[in-house]
Amino acid sequence: MKPKHPTVICINTDWCKGCGICAAFCPKQVLVMNQRDKAEVVAAENCIACKQCEQRCPDLAIQVIKSPAKEEKEAS
Amino acid sequence: MTAKTTKFVQGNEACVEGALYAGLDFFAGYPITPSTEIMELLARRLPANGGKFIQMEDEIASMCAVIGASLTGRKVLTATSGPGFSLKQEALGFAVMAEIPCVIVNVQRGGPSTGNPTHVAQGDVNQARWGTHGDHAIVALTASNHQDVFAMTVEAFNIAETYRTPVILLLDEVVGHMRERLTVPEAGAIPLVERLRTSVRKGVDYHPYLPRDDGRLPMSDFGGVHRYNVTGLFHDMWGFPSDNPGVVHGLIRHLMDKIENNAHRLAHYKTYHLQDAETVLISYGSAARSALHVTENLRARGERIGLMELQTLWPFPAEQVARECGHAKQVVVVEMNTGHMCQMVRAALGPPARVFLANRMDGVLITPTDIKAHLRLIAGRGV
Amino acid sequence: MSVQDYIRERFFPHIWCPGCGHGTVLNNLVRAVETLGLDKNEIVMVSGIGCSSRIAGYLDFHTLHTLHGRALAFATGVKLSRPELNVIVPMGDGDALAIGGNHFIHAARRNINITAIVMNNRIYGMTGGQFSPLSGEATTATTAPFGTIDPDFDTVALATAAGASYVARTTTYHVQEIRKRIAEAIVHPGFAVVEVMSQCPTYFGRKNKQGDAVEMLRRYKEGTVPLDKQPADPEKIPRGVFVQRERPEYCKRYEHLVQAAMTDGAALT
Known part of the structure; x- marks a missing residue:
């Protein structure tokens, strides 16, 4: 079952320089590099909010906002 | 209030007395003849007064350390002689560019190179003017007797703090090592300049490199409420790098004008x-x-x-x-x-x-x- | 607070090339500071010259962008003057260990409470790809078209021998480690060195046929190993905390010296 409030992945395309690190190391293939050489979310529903993309991004261009359900679960 | 005292001292000691009188509270240096007595005396005097003294790993580091300390609000000094003065030139240029108040004593000896370490010369006068690369203005003072060494040392700090500039005190081996009488005036007898600090409050945009009409720039100490950038690159009024031709030209003019337009005030x-x-x-x-x-x-x-x-x-x-x-x-x-x-x-x-x-x-x-x-x-x- | 609260957003996107590891260091340095909950007014970042040194301008701390190799000397002045401030010094490999080598070993010897981050991309990037003292033998660079004959320093061994009381190494692949190590280094009461192996795909990667940024990160992943696992894998570069020891810190020692000097009447004459 898909979560009611899925994780939101914000990509700042003005800052993204298209290195591809996020897409290459995403464990769930959530991200791809599009034709403009920018990171793009193609499978948000698969995101496990591990934040590896956000933390590896050399351009500080990705922000992963967890669903409230996930945050609650982690907090408990 | 400290009373007037008379001493029989070396010129280097007169310089130390002047620096302490002016409010010196941070010294970084490296031993070199014939200036070493300055750092030897300060190694004793500064900690005893609650000030900071550090012997650095080289002349370059000494110049850099005093600049760092000045940014936190201290009155700073380093002392050296010919070869060390050569080594300090790059960081001296940084102090010019970033407008950091500091005083550099060069007790001159014979050069070039290692030259004539224990003998007198005045061969660094043009180096004081043009030793660091690029167009810039500089202040260099000198003195011929110990009372004047004292007075010019105080003046060097006053100028540095007024104009946010490095000031070079060009002594020489004879003045540095000769002994004669020095009268240290009572506290308050010579006016001291404290650097202008910004009145801009926390949360309000502070422009560390926007000169007032009189050319002076109120400072904010590192560690205070205003976080800004200091760089040796050409920079805008916030201190951020810029190669905009207008910014570059404006900054060179400012660095020259703040000294040269005040030449009559600086002429002793x-x-x-x-x-x-x-x-x-x-x-x-x-x-x-x-x-x-x-x-x-x-x-x-x-x-x-x-x-x-x-x-x-x-x-x-x-x-x-x-x-x-x-x-x-x-x-x-x-x-x-x-x-x-x-x-x-x-x-x-x-x-x-x-x-x-x-x-x-x-x-x-x-x-x-x-x-x-x-x-x-x-x-x-x-x- | 979020990452955006620690950076000077108006200067983004930053000047670094696509895939440059330095951005990843910046990213996780901020997270380390966030983890510790430090006040931005209590942080002074001092940098030198080079690609790495541009990191200071992007961060909303008190930032001092100085001369090539001299960051630690400036930082020593700041720290001794105001020991209560957290002083962080990011440096490149050439900046820290070629032109700045003397300051590096002496800061370590004093054990002054400064956090030194060596962003090691094994190349001079800003000037277009010359070899550095961390490039290592047989690497190719614009100044080593036939391969370097220069052996390299081991940053960890050098820092350890010189007296640093916290020494760690990680890579830009291991981002959680960057955050942890930098946070530990900031908290550590002495001279702390964190070497972060950081990819330069533009110069080092291209000149040495190491592929793009992704490929270079894979090399970090596969070519390094946690310190405790290294005996089984001696060919790989160890990561982890190599040194964490107690040594008297310089500014603390200076405080004691001041007390002694103040009580010593002779000192006042």
């Missing part, structure tokens, strides 16, 4: 018997001691000779030299180098001025006899 010199002098000696540092001796000696014999003793070398007090020497038949610059100041005097007086150089640069103090020999030569009377 002393005059002896200039009113009717046909021959004017111009000298500074330990050479001026011999020049003064010659002046007094020949005056007593009725010769119309006078002395202008420079205490500000940079910015060169061209107007003052022109005014004081305009009526002279001849001007003789007495210095221990190949004519660093002589060149400037010639330029200041213009043709058809008769400007001569009386110099000595063999590591021995130029004597009254040497100067008189030059005067006889100039007068065409042989040696």
Whole structure:
């Protein structure tokens, strides 16, 4: 079952320089590099909010906002 | 209030007394003859007064450390001599560019290179002016006796804090090591300048590099409420790098103008018997001691000779030299180098001025006899 | 607070090339500071010259962008003057260990409480790809077209021998480690060195046929190993905390010296 409030992945395309690190190391293939050489979310529903993309991004261009359900679960 | 005290000291110690009087509270240095006594004395005096003293790994690091400390709000000093002064030049340029108040003492010895470490010279005058690369303005002061070393050291701090600039104090081996009387005035006798600090409140946009109408820039200490950038690159009013031609030009002009437009305020010199002098000696540092001796000696014999003793070398007090020497038949610059100041005097007086150089640069103090020999030569009377 | 609260957003996107590891260091340095909950007014970042040094301008701390190799000397002045401030010094490999080598070993010897981050991309990037003292033999660079004959320093061994009291190494692949190590280094009461192996795909990667940024990160992943696992894998570069020891800290020692000097009447004369 898909979560009611899925994780939101914000990509700042003005800052993204298209290195591809996020897409290459995403464990769930959530991200791809599009034709403009920018990171793009193609499978948000698969995101496990591990934040590896956000933390590896050399351009500080990705922000992963967890669903409230996930945050609650982690907090408990 | 500290009472007036009289001491019998080396010139280097007079410099230390002046620095402490001015409020020095951070020193970083590296041992080098003939300036080492300054750091030896401060190693004892600064911690005892709650100040900071550090012996760094080299001359470069010493210059860098004082700049870092100045940014946190301290009055800072480093001391060195020729080879060390060469090593400090890059960081000195940083202090010019980033407008960091600091005082650098160079107790001059013979050069180039290791040169003549324990002997006197005045060969670093042009290095003080142009030692670091790029267009810039600089302040360099000097003194010929211990009371003046004290006063000029205090003045060096006052200028550094007023104009946010490095100030070079060009002493020499004779003045540094010679012993004579020094009277340290009571606290408050000489006015001290504290740096201008910004009144901009927390949360309000602070422009660390936006000069006021008078050219001064109120500072905010590192660690305070205003976080800003300091860089050796050309920078905008927030301190962020910029290669915008307008910004670059504006900053160079500001760095030059804040010193050169105040040259009259920065010009310190002393005059002896200039009113009717046909021959004017111009000298500074330990050479001026011999020049003064010659002046007094020949005056007593009725010769119309006078002395202008420079205490500000940079910015060169061209107007003052022109005014004081305009009526002279001849001007003789007495210095221990190949004519660093002589060149400037010639330029200041213009043709058809008769400007001569009386110099000595063999590591021995130029004597009254040497100067008189030059005067006889100039007068065409042989040696 | 979020990452955006620690950076000067108006200067983004930053000047670094696509895939440059330095951005990843910046990213996780901020997270380390966030983890510790430090006040931005209590942080002074001092940097030198080079690609790495541009990191200071992007961060909303007190930032001092100085001269090539001299960051630690400036930082020593700041720290000794105001020991209560957290002083962080990011440096490149050439900046820290070629032109700045003397300052590096002496800061370590004093054990002054400064956090030194060596962003090691094994190349001079800003000037276009010359070899550095961390390039290592047989690497190719614009100044080593036939391969370097220069052996390299081991940053960890050098820092340890010189007296640093916290020494760690990680890579830009291991981002959680960057955050942890930098946070530990900031908290550590002495001279702390964190070497972060950071990819330069533009110069080092291209010149040495190491592929793009992704490929270079894979090399970090596969070519390094946690310190405790290294005996089984001696060919790989060890990561982890190599040194964490107690040594008297310089500014603390200076405080004691001041107390001694103040009680010593002779000192005042």
